[in-house]
Amino acid sequence: MKVVIGLSGGMDSTTLLGDFLEQGFEVHCCSFLYGSKHSSYEMQAASEIIEFYHKKNSFNLTHCVIDLRQAFSLFKSNLLKTGGKIPEGHYQEDSMKQTVVPGRNLILGSIMAGIAESIGAEFIALGVHAGDHHIYPDCRPQFIESFRETVNLSSEGKVLVTSPYLYLTKANILSKGYSLKVPVPYHLTRTCYKDQDLACGKCGSCRERLEAFETIKKVDPIKYE
Amino acid sequence: MKVVIGLSGGMDSTTLLGDFLEQGFEVHCCSFLYGSKHSSYEMQAASEIIEFYHKKNSFNLTHCVIDLRQAFSLFKSNLLKTGGKIPEGHYQEDSMKQTVVPGRNLILGSIMAGIAESIGAEFIALGVHAGDHHIYPDCRPQFIESFRETVNLSSEGKVLVTSPYLYLTKANILSKGYSLKVPVPYHLTRTCYKDQDLACGKCGSCRERLEAFETIKKVDPIKYE
Numbered sequence: 001m002k003v004v005i006g007l008s009g010g011m012d013s014t015t016l017l018g019d020f021l022e023q024g025f026e027v028h029c030c031s032f033l034y035g036s037k038h039s040s041y042e043m044q045a046a047s048e049i050i051e052f053y054h055k056k057n058s059f060n061l062t063h064c065v066i067d068l069r070q071a072f073s074l075f076k077s078n079l080l081k082t083g084g085k086i087p088e089g090h091y092q093e094d095s096m097k098q099t100v101v102p103g104r105n106l107i108l109g110s111i112m113a114g115i116a117e118s119i120g121a122e123f124i125a126l127g128v129h130a131g132d133h134h135i136y137p138d139c140r141p142q143f144i145e146s147f148r149e150t151v152n153l154s155s156e157g158k159v160l161v162t163s164p165y166l167y168l169t170k171a172n173i174l175s176k177g178y179s180l181k182v183p184v185p186y187h188l189t190r191t192c193y194k195d196q197d198l199a200c201g202k203c204g205s206c207r208e209r210l211e212a213f214e215t216i217k218k219v220d221p222i223k224y225e
Numbered sequence: 226m227k228v229v230i231g232l233s234g235g236m237d238s239t240t241l242l243g244d245f246l247e248q249g250f251e252v253h254c255c256s257f258l259y260g261s262k263h264s265s266y267e268m269q270a271a272s273e274i275i276e277f278y279h280k281k282n283s284f285n286l287t288h289c290v291i292d293l294r295q296a297f298s299l300f301k302s303n304l305l306k307t308g309g310k311i312p313e314g315h316y317q318e319d320s321m322k323q324t325v326v327p328g329r330n331l332i333l334g335s336i337m338a339g340i341a342e343s344i345g346a347e348f349i350a351l352g353v354h355a356g357d358h359h360i361y362p363d364c365r366p367q368f369i370e371s372f373r374e375t376v377n378l379s380s381e382g383k384v385l386v387t388s389p390y391l392y393l394t395k396a397n398i399l400s401k402g403y404s405l406k407v408p409v410p411y412h413l414t415r416t417c418y419k420d421q422d423l424a425c426g427k428c429g430s431c432r433e434r435l436e437a438f439e440t441i442k443k444v445d446p447i448k449y450e
């Protein structure tokens with residue numbers, strides 16, 4: 001079985017990758033450049049994660065980087081280089097809505113669906129989870145359900161959208177990741193939204209990650225400023 | 226009111242443009258480069274159509290060209306430069322399915338929806354019509370209905386997908402275009418799928434266009450080989 005997954009280099013999509021590899025899938029990872037402030041750090045993380053698995057020589061794994069920067073140049077969001085500052089605070093505060101990129105999951109998922117149909121993959125998988133629901137409309141169950149139906153119609157039933165972590169918290173995802181036999185390289189992942197080398201520990205994204213590690217009583221293996 | 230429309234440079238999307246201009250909309254046109262064999266001819270047509278309306282000085286009209294060629298480089302379709310020959314014959318023959326580009330309308334529509342939300346446009350409009358239903362899954366009413374709901378959820382109700390020609394034939398669209406007070410420059414449009422300067426008159430796309438002009442008893446103003 002083949003699956004196309006969106007690999008941002010964050011901990012959710014990296015867990016998803018380990019999860020599908022453990023299930024024996026042939027995994028095709030897509031990473032997207034769309035003009036985010038943290039894109040170079042995301043891309044570095046994604047490449048290192050792929051290299052980590054390639055070194056193990058036992059996985060059927062490809063990776064492509066899709067450059068959508070020109071397409072996103074008209075988009076408005078503080079997550080983008082063209083937008084304002086990344087807000088600090090809890091990840092469910094209303095100020096975090098400044099980091100919504102209009103239609104991002106819809107666009108990235110649609111491209112993944114087109115690739116899946118082209119290469120004969122039965123599934124696309126998105127790493128969205130319960131912590132995203134409050135702020136990001138294109139991470140909510142109603143959206144995912146509707147998108148699944150839209151892709152089903154567009155592909156005449158050939159491509160199924162899956163989002164196995166849709167109702168899990170970030171802590172649940174970490175627990176899942178640490179329970180896999182296939183190792184998940186959390187030390188290589190990048191979660192921070194800011195345009196800086198070391199993770200800030202203060203943006204909504206960092207806060208949610210730190211909370212998740214605290215919940216499962218593990219030490220986050222990455223460095224913070 | 227603002228609308229984002231997909232302008233391919235063909236007769237359907239050009240009618241759509243004239244139609245929205247006549248209704249007094251501020252129209253933002255997006256043309257997409259996605260590696261099709263006829264892309265340079267489509268882009269030339271789209272630019273000339275925009276120039277045609279700009280010369281009239283009475284319309285609120287912008288145009289952007291979005292380059293998705295790298296994103297579509299993994300896609301399989303005979304419509305693309307990377308694919309096989311464009312089939313000749315009637316536009317509803319099964320061989321025409323070779324020209325389906327997986328998820329194309331889903332991807333282009335999703336980007337248009339993200340742009341619409343970013344610039345505060347209430348609508349995106351797609352020029353799909355009844356002649357597309359048989360061959361292209363992402364032009365069928367069920368798909369459009371589902372996509373509308375998906376965009377509604379993704380944008381929290383801010384963007385509405387419209388496709389006013391969904392149940393019209395190409396002949397109906399031409400009649401509509403010729404009935405508008407705003408002129409529709411059919412002499413500048415490009416319909417042929419082939420990678421050649423003059424339209425072939427033999428591919429499904431040309432055949433459907435010629436049939437439509439014949440039905441409404443008008444002479445197609447473009448040249449054929």
